[in-house]
Amino acid sequence: MQRLHKYYIFVQRKGGNVRLPTQAHALLTIIEGHGTIEQRRLLKCMAFNNQLKTKQKTERILTYYAGFLTKLGCIEVLHTAHKKGETNERQTQTN
Numbered sequence: 001m002q003r004l005h006k007y008y009i010f011v012q013r014k015g016g017n018v019r020l021p022t023q024a025h026a027l028l029t030i031i032e033g034h035g036t037i038e039q040r041r042l043l044k045c046m047a048f049n050n051q052l053k054t055k056q057k058t059e060r061i062l063t064y065y066a067g068f069l070t071k072l073g074c075i076e077v078l079h080t081a082h083k084k085g086e087t088n089e090r091q092t093q094t095n
Helices: 022-034 039-047 058-072
Strands: 005-010 036-038 075-080
Touching: 005 022, 005 039, 022 036, 022 039, 022 058, 036 039, 039 058, 058 075
Parallel strands: none
Antiparallel strands: 005 036, 005 075
16 A cells, blocks of 8 residues: 655745744745755654744644645645655656
């Protein structure tokens, strides 16, 4: 059975008067720093970020703000079911 993987891909920061909540801003900064990051690694990074420390689990914070940032067009979430060692089409495309 293949395991589902999630990747968070930085797209852009919104300019203008779009003010992000502190936790959303911290999450976006982590994703932007990596460009593309796998969910397990992102959760580890979030655990060490003081701006993301709350009573809620990091998984819940990620779920909420990833949806929020996706709707704003700041990030994309990619779901794959590839076996270890395989690549997905997005990563192998060249322009």
